[in-house]
Amino acid sequence: MILNNIMTLIIIILIIIAILAMISTMLGFIKLPDELTKIHAAGVTGSFAVELALIAGFIYFYRYLHVFEFKLLVAIGFLFLTAPITAHMIALSSIVTKKTGAFKRKNQIEPLLKDVEEFNKK
Secondary structure: OHHHHHHHHHHHHHHHHHHHHHHHHHHHHHHOOOHHHHHHHHHHHHHHHHHHHHHHHHHHHHHHOOOOOHHHHHHHHHHHHHHHHHHHHHHHHHHHHHOOOOOOOOOOHHHHHHHHHHHHHO
16 A cells, blocks of 8 residues: 555656656757757756656556556667767757857867768768
8 A cells, every 4th residue: 555655656756857857948948049058958858858757657557557568668768878869960960060069169160070071071
């Protein structure tokens, strides 16, 4: 009896944290100035929120419906592996097409653009 209440409480807490992370993603996407910081907000907190919701769903299915949903674990792993790569590639394409970026030091974008040009020549 107590274990069911604790599991329900854990599921509720995970969903609430996921909702708060989704709200912070939306606010970051609206308020942040350029596309690189928007990609950061969407990539980090967005994937975190979706993973929390999937974990809550996995716990619910396993505890209350007695079903081991392997698909949810695969989705969590896939999202965990591909979300950072996707955000990085979108940011890189933004830098290459606009030829600008938010770098801490001057002349930091030139080596990156040179590497991209050399790669495209191959």
